[in-house]
Amino acid sequence: MAKKEVTVEQKLRALYDLQLIDSRVDEIRNVRGELPLEVEDLEDEVAGLNKRLEKLNNDLETIAEGISNRKNLIEEAKALIKKYGEQQKNVRNNREYNSLSKEIEFQELEIQLAEKHIKEHKAQIVQKNEIIDQTKTKLGERNAHLSHKKGELDAILAETEKEEQALISKSEDYQKEIEERLINAYKRIRSNVKNGLAVVPIERGASGGSFFTIPPQVQMEIASRKKIITDEHSGRILVDQELAKEEKEKMNALFAKL
Numbered sequence: 001m002a003k004k005e006v007t008v009e010q011k012l013r014a015l016y017d018l019q020l021i022d023s024r025v026d027e028i029r030n031v032r033g034e035l036p037l038e039v040e041d042l043e044d045e046v047a048g049l050n051k052r053l054e055k056l057n058n059d060l061e062t063i064a065e066g067i068s069n070r071k072n073l074i075e076e077a078k079a080l081i082k083k084y085g086e087q088q089k090n091v092r093n094n095r096e097y098n099s100l101s102k103e104i105e106f107q108e109l110e111i112q113l114a115e116k117h118i119k120e121h122k123a124q125i126v127q128k129n130e131i132i133d134q135t136k137t138k139l140g141e142r143n144a145h146l147s148h149k150k151g152e153l154d155a156i157l158a159e160t161e162k163e164e165q166a167l168i169s170k171s172e173d174y175q176k177e178i179e180e181r182l183i184n185a186y187k188r189i190r191s192n193v194k195n196g197l198a199v200v201p202i203e204r205g206a207s208g209g210s211f212f213t214i215p216p217q218v219q220m221e222i223a224s225r226k227k228i229i230t231d232e233h234s235g236r237i238l239v240d241q242e243l244a245k246e247e248k249e250k251m252n253a254l255f256a257k258l
Helices: 008-032 034-089 092-174 181-190 218-225 241-257
Strands: 200-202 238-239
Touching: 008 092, 008 181, 008 200, 008 238, 008 241, 034 092, 092 241, 181 238, 200 241
Parallel strands: 200 238
Antiparallel strands: none
16 A cells, blocks of 8 residues: 655654664663573573483483393303203213313303493493482572573563563554655664664764764754755764654653553
């Protein structure tokens, strides 16, 4: 749908109103600061620690199973040694006796090897449990820190989320009333300047936040509100101080109702 014809002054007022709304949203987000990212990082760290604990506990189960298997092997070897010992009592010749002796010797070596592995496994269990204790301590600290940061974020969100959403909605409404060419220019300038100020008033003969003096003739043109003028140094759209004051009062009244 085609937009209704508006004067340059109306365009300037609409642009400055939009700037005031978007700046208010910026302020709210600055209050939150890095908190959302901190919370996200802590959540990732907690998830990582929980995953590590899960793996360590799985490792313990695998090691315990290994010990159980080795113990079973030892019992089986002892049973075979006993069996071969009994068989040696009934051998018919030295060859049979020596063959059984070798079997017994082999089973004794199996027992020694299994006992060595059990000892190694038990050392691994001690080491894993130490790491588990350290991980649990760190996890407890991180969970407490996460809970604290979430509390901070929730408190700020409770105070500001409703206002922020209302402001974003207002920003979208105001954008619909401004021609696309100007909105695109406004957004481009906003993304290129550090503080997000695309529309600024003249303050003490210079554009807001700048030290570059604007020539008197240009100041008069800005005050006449007959055309949209940008600052040659920063590219920002300029409005006169009186217009800025009027719009600030109007928008502050609007903000108070949100």
